[in-house]
Amino acid sequence: LGGEVYINYGLNEVGGGIGSECKIHKGYHVFPSVHVEIVNPKTREPVDIEEYGELVVTTLNREAMPLIRYRTGDMTRLIDGDCDCGLKLPRIDYLKGRADDKVVIGAAEKYYPINFDLLFDPMPEIKDYWIEISTRNEKDALLVHVLADKPSKKLEQKIIEKFYTMDSIKIDIETTKTLNVPEVVFIDKLPKGGKRRRLVDKRKFLK
Structure with missing residues (x-):
């Protein structure tokens, strides 16, 4: 109308x-x-x-x-x-998620969706994302699903470098050895369905 x-x-x-x-x-x-x-x-x-x-x-x-x-x-x-x-x-401001959507990654550090929103908000080339958390080689692993205007190796490297600006992430990768280097996968569209979570913890489904 x-x-x-x-x-x-x-x-x-x-x-x-x-x-x-x-x-x-x-x-x-x-x-x-x-x-x-x-x-x-x-x-x-x-x-x-x-x-x-x-x-x-x-x-x-x-x-x-x-x-x-x-x-x-x-x-x-x-x-x-x-x-x-x-x-x-x-x-x-408009809501950025829930405080109880926290997950523990690496050496017992707690992260909220907002931690990663602040990481990627200054990157206009990223339209949306979510992070899948799993275990590989007895370490936590982050698979970052990214919806971008122009996917490229350069953007992939830029995203990985962004993670290294978070001191706790860098320490867990290089010092405590409890976290693998994050991996990036580009997607063409967002999945259908209900409310999507920024952080999807698959570790609880693993034996």
Whole structure:
């Protein structure tokens, strides 16, 4: 019908909405009835503005069952600066996954989908990806499925080099010897089906 579509974000536990898009469509403006914080899901300490973490909410107008610093499990970030629409309400970015989607890779290091989103977001040539985790030669193995505009050996090497910028990954490959060098496979299209996970752990299916 030609009407403009706006996305809202909310939780049943909160009793409804937490925020909504404006006409600029750059994240959600947080409603005045809710106070939000972003924390590190591991340490539960607040993170810097613009840094991704787990969304924590406190309801400000619920009397019967208020929520105080409720961990939502959703990964996002606070957006710095005023919105071009003119609203002064704080903004959070679109969700980047769930905090409980964590996996242990290599020498007992925990990783979340957001760790790898931040790795690949600065690479516009990558349209989408997911990582399959398995075991090979008694080490963890990462097979990175990549949907790219122009697959190439150069892009494959660039992706592998990106992993080496993560200190914990580099240490597990070179020092603890608990992780194989990541491998990359280019795909033509995304698989059909329901909600797809960024990190697919196949190790639990292996004997």
